[in-house]
Amino acid sequence: MSGDPGLTADMDAAAAQYAARVVGELLVEKPDLTAGEMYGVLVDRAEEARAAARAARNHRSSVVDHPSYSSARTHFKDVLDATERGRSVTVAREGRASVVMPADKLRALFFHAVSPRVELANEDGRVIALMSGRPFVSEGSTVDGALEGLVLSLREYAEDWEARLQGAPNHRDNWALVQLVTLSSDDELLEWLARDSGEADA
Template sequence: MSIVVDYPTFTNARAHLKDVLDSNARGITVTVGRDEQVSAVVPAERLREYFFRTVSPRVRLMREDGRVIALMDERPFVSEGADIEGALGDLALTLREYADDWEERLQHAPNHSQQWAIVQLVKLSTDDELREWFRRGGE
């Protein structure tokens, strides 16, 4: 069974861009074909909310030498701050830097290739939304 493609070519989608975006605004996912690839146009906030609910942050906080350490269990992200807010703010910054590096060079590395969802969540979130994800996100 093949995927139903709403717009089989990029040219077709471009000619109907208003319809693509109007459908998207109504919550409809639109597909666009280009060569052998099919892409989905999805409302960014819906995608962010999905990742917020399904990607577990697994953040653990601990105190060490008067500082707060924030680390993500089973992930290579650690930050620190004078207090919880500082540590979580620094963790958000660390994830933003990682997302940039991931897009530039890490996405094809075997030990980083599975981080796509975290990168998308980071790119689609404000710092406040990331701090909320650290506290309440995931399954």
């Protein structure tokens, strides 16, 4: 390996110190080892160390693109360029990993993964729209009007969830729903609500 001669010398010195420490430990543990046996143990220890280093390096590269906030900030343009190409970029901070990814792809994922569970009914000439299993109900003179009311309710709920509800036991599982609402336009939410709403009952 070519490079800075001073760095190479430091690495050689560190390797020699490590070998001397291992030899000292071996002599304490197994004072009857021959020179050949000791050499074999040293070779095994060195291979184990290399394997551990490779495993750690592969783990970091497969999970985290930027191991620190500073790294991500320095390469922020690269992060955005990668997401524009459709890549997800991971950033580690204080032992936790976050992901930066294209918003449209994330929205599309939630669009298909989160079911609207909309039910429609007619009552006294008014259309009632509700989301089964969720506390959202709206009414209007038409199906479109009732669904537009649901969009407004979802917007208000998303704001409340971010501000104070996300930690509540009966609300914390609505994370994906809130992300879908936040990432979608009104028209996109209407499309999502109409996905399985069907026709109002006569």
